[in-house]
Amino acid sequence: MSAAPLAMTEATESGQLSRRTKPSTTSDRLFEYASRGSALIVLVLLAGIMLSMVIGGWPAFRQFGVGFLTSSVWDTQSDQYGAWPAIAGTLTTAAIAMIVGIPLSLGIAIFLTQLAPAWMKRPVSTAVELLAAVPSIIYGMWGLFVFVPLVGAYVQTPVSKIVEGLPLVGTILYARAPSGLGVLTAGLILAFMITPFIASITRDMLDQIPSVLRESAYGVGCTTWEVVRHVLLPQAGVSIIGATMLGLGRALGETMAVTFVIGNANRLSASVFDPGSTIASRVANEFNEALGMQLSALIALGCILFFVTFVVLCCARLLVARVGKI
Amino acid sequence: MKPMNFLAAAGFLAASAISASAADITGAGATFPFPLYAKWAEAYKASANIGLNYQSIGSGGGIRQIKAKTVDFGASDMPLKGDELKTDGLIQFPSAMGGIVPAINVQGVGAGGLKLTGAVLADIYLGKITKWNDKAIAGLNSGVTLPDAAINVVYRSDGSGTSFVWTDYLSRVSDEWKSKIGANTSVSWPVGVGGKGNEGVSASVKQVPNSIGYVEYAYAKQNKLAFALVANKDGKYPAPENKAFQAAAANADWNAAPGFGIILNNQPGDEAWPITSATFILIRKDGDAAKNQAALKFFDWAYSNGDKIATDLDYVPLPTNVKAAIRQTWGQELKFTH
Numbered sequence: 001m002s003a004a005p006l007a008m009t010e011a012t013e014s015g016q017l018s019r020r021t022k023p024s025t026t027s028d029r030l031f032e033y034a035s036r037g038s039a040l041i042v043l044v045l046l047a048g049i050m051l052s053m054v055i056g057g058w059p060a061f062r063q064f065g066v067g068f069l070t071s072s073v074w075d076t077q078s079d080q081y082g083a084w085p086a087i088a089g090t091l092t093t094a095a096i097a098m099i100v101g102i103p104l105s106l107g108i109a110i111f112l113t114q115l116a117p118a119w120m121k122r123p124v125s126t127a128v129e130l131l132a133a134v135p136s137i138i139y140g141m142w143g144l145f146v147f148v149p150l151v152g153a154y155v156q157t158p159v160s161k162i163v164e165g166l167p168l169v170g171t172i173l174y175a176r177a178p179s180g181l182g183v184l185t186a187g188l189i190l191a192f193m194i195t196p197f198i199a200s201i202t203r204d205m206l207d208q209i210p211s212v213l214r215e216s217a218y219g220v221g222c223t224t225w226e227v228v229r230h231v232l233l234p235q236a237g238v239s240i241i242g243a244t245m246l247g248l249g250r251a252l253g254e255t256m257a258v259t260f261v262i263g264n265a266n267r268l269s270a271s272v273f274d275p276g277s278t279i280a281s282r283v284a285n286e287f288n289e290a291l292g293m294q295l296s297a298l299i300a301l302g303c304i305l306f307f308v309t310f311v312v313l314c315c316a317r318l319l320v321a322r323v324g325k326i
Numbered sequence: 327m328k329p330m331n332f333l334a335a336a337g338f339l340a341a342s343a344i345s346a347s348a349a350d351i352t353g354a355g356a357t358f359p360f361p362l363y364a365k366w367a368e369a370y371k372a373s374a375n376i377g378l379n380y381q382s383i384g385s386g387g388g389i390r391q392i393k394a395k396t397v398d399f400g401a402s403d404m405p406l407k408g409d410e411l412k413t414d415g416l417i418q419f420p421s422a423m424g425g426i427v428p429a430i431n432v433q434g435v436g437a438g439g440l441k442l443t444g445a446v447l448a449d450i451y452l453g454k455i456t457k458w459n460d461k462a463i464a465g466l467n468s469g470v471t472l473p474d475a476a477i478n479v480v481y482r483s484d485g486s487g488t489s490f491v492w493t494d495y496l497s498r499v500s501d502e503w504k505s506k507i508g509a510n511t512s513v514s515w516p517v518g519v520g521g522k523g524n525e526g527v528s529a530s531v532k533q534v535p536n537s538i539g540y541v542e543y544a545y546a547k548q549n550k551l552a553f554a555l556v557a558n559k560d561g562k563y564p565a566p567e568n569k570a571f572q573a574a575a576a577n578a579d580w581n582a583a584p585g586f587g588i589i590l591n592n593q594p595g596d597e598a599w600p601i602t603s604a605t606f607i608l609i610r611k612d613g614d615a616a617k618n619q620a621a622l623k624f625f626d627w628a629y630s631n632g633d634k635i636a637t638d639l640d641y642v643p644l645p646t647n648v649k650a651a652i653r654q655t656w657g658q659e660l661k662f663t664h
Contacts, residue, residue: 075513179530291390
């Protein structure tokens with residue numbers, strides 16, 4: 001979901017684009033068929049993907065039923081499969097990515113459009129866009145070779161020493177073997193990966209707000225903070241949510257980078273320093289060698305990821321509709 | 327894949343893409359023997375002018391592809407069982423062997439500086455031994471100073487023939503491992519972190535102090551990873567090298583399983599390295615006869631001329647008597663004549 005289709009829907013609904021005339025010439029008609037065909041292909045493609053996921057995963061769904069969602073056993077030996085650790089891992093890493101990534105992105109966008117001196121704008125903006133273009137496998141490799149050892153040595157080890165034995169905090173922040181790999185590390189890498197997306201879209205949106213609005217706000221004596229808080233953010237609100245959802249989509253489905261740094265353990269753990277797995281990383285790890293029921297369980301996992309993403313996008317739509325009304 | 331051979335492999339792929347013709351042999355499967363097959367194919371192309379297009383997609387993929395008849399041969403690190411071979415009409419034979427070593431990163435301990443037994447390895451991977459200075463480890467290593475630190479256990483997160491051999495070994499030396507976890511290309515690991523591929527495992531072991539993981543010996547050697555010695559069935563601690571892998575192969579009873587599908591783990595003999603395995607080739611009996619002959623001709627050539635290439639890449643060639651038995655099977659089952 002991006003900002004452009006949102007803007008178009010609104011425009012159509014408010015009747016601004018109703019000057020459509022009946023196709024008169026052959027080229028007009030051809031053009032209509034061609035564009036309608038393109039639009040339909042999307043629907044057919046989506047239905048096809050969904051269908052093949054359901055058919056491929058059906059044996060697993062039939063065999064394990066609802067238990068497939070709630071069980072945390074993943075044992076190729078006895079052919080027992082449960083998706084819960086992977087679902088929990090997917091949601092946890094995405095949540096960490098959003099908690100860290102959204103404020104970071106908004107900060108970057110606001111700084112670039114409102115506060116940065118002119119000479120800084122170009123290089124920083126270009127850097128942000130370059131970050132968005134870095135392939136995920138590069139984030140994975142950088143994460144594994146550079147970021148993971150740093151987290152292990154300077155975060156997990158000291159924090160574990162401090163919190164060892166404490167109730168609650170001692171559970172959430174204790175690393176049994178501080179290897180640097182883990183759910184938190186994966187969430188942070190994801191945050192770095194989605195930040196350029198959200199930051200760059202938000203920056204474009206803030207730039208497009210008519211300067212008259214900002215200038216009049218300053219004119220009545222607003223501080224920079226007040227302009228940002230009461231004028232710019234509400235104006236760009238819908239687009240920011242759109243950008244955020246794009247980032248969330250990437251965080252939920254990211255495969256390679258997560259596989260490198262999450263530690264790939266199919267176990268549930270209360271500690272964010274412990275290794276875990278996401279749906280995408282599990283599929284990436286096991287797909288090559290999977291046969292029979294295991295293959296089916298992996299496809300069923302894919303189906304669940306598809307569904308989770310769908311639900312998230314639906315929520316985003318609802319949110320956008322609400323924010324749009326205000 | 328071994329990085330040293332990456333260029334060779336890439337060159338091989340490029341070359342095979344250009345010269346791909348109807349006469350080329352196609353194969354797919356295990357990643358472990360890929361560098362070897364790539365080098366063999368290069369040399370075979372030079373001598374017989376027939377190319378090999380091998381896709382290293384993993385053992386499971388190789389089994390799937392040969393069953394689906396999309397390739398001339400499949401390759402797997404995990405041997406298929408007799409009845410599975412029969413149902414699908416497949417012939418199975420080994421092509422080469424390799425050993426697996428426990429790679430370690432313990433301060434002050436160099437390659438071969440630590441001794442472990444299978445039971446201790448199983449307890450470490452079960453999460454029962456959690457510290458390096460545990461009595462069970464210290465008892466085997468008098469004179470070695472072991473740190474009072476948690477053991478960081480590393481395993482292969484992707485489904486892999488290496489994991490199959492490792493877990494099969496642990497199943498043979500520990501009843502608890504056998505009943506709780508078992509042997510497979512991916513299992514439900516009770517503790518530890520997973521690295522993707524040999525690269526992921528060795529990166530974790532190298533970077534994280536107090537780690538233990540398992541990789542192919544060739545990989546450990548080329549990347550200069552420290553490794554531990556493991557007690558074999560006779561209670562000896564041989565150094566992991568070609569001689570020790572070959573000893574495991576020589577002492578094994580290759581006719582014990584259909585399709586030479588034996589596993590070379592924990593073989594008897596003073597010199598036998600305890601964690602050794604062969605990698606296997608699968609061919610359809612009902613496949614295109616000409617293509618089957620072409621594939622067999624390639625492996626026949628490799629058995630006769632490929633031993634030096636294998637040794638140079640730290641693979642272990644099959645013993646001569648095993649090669650003879652395989653050729654005999656080819657003659658009986660696929661009417662292959664030399």
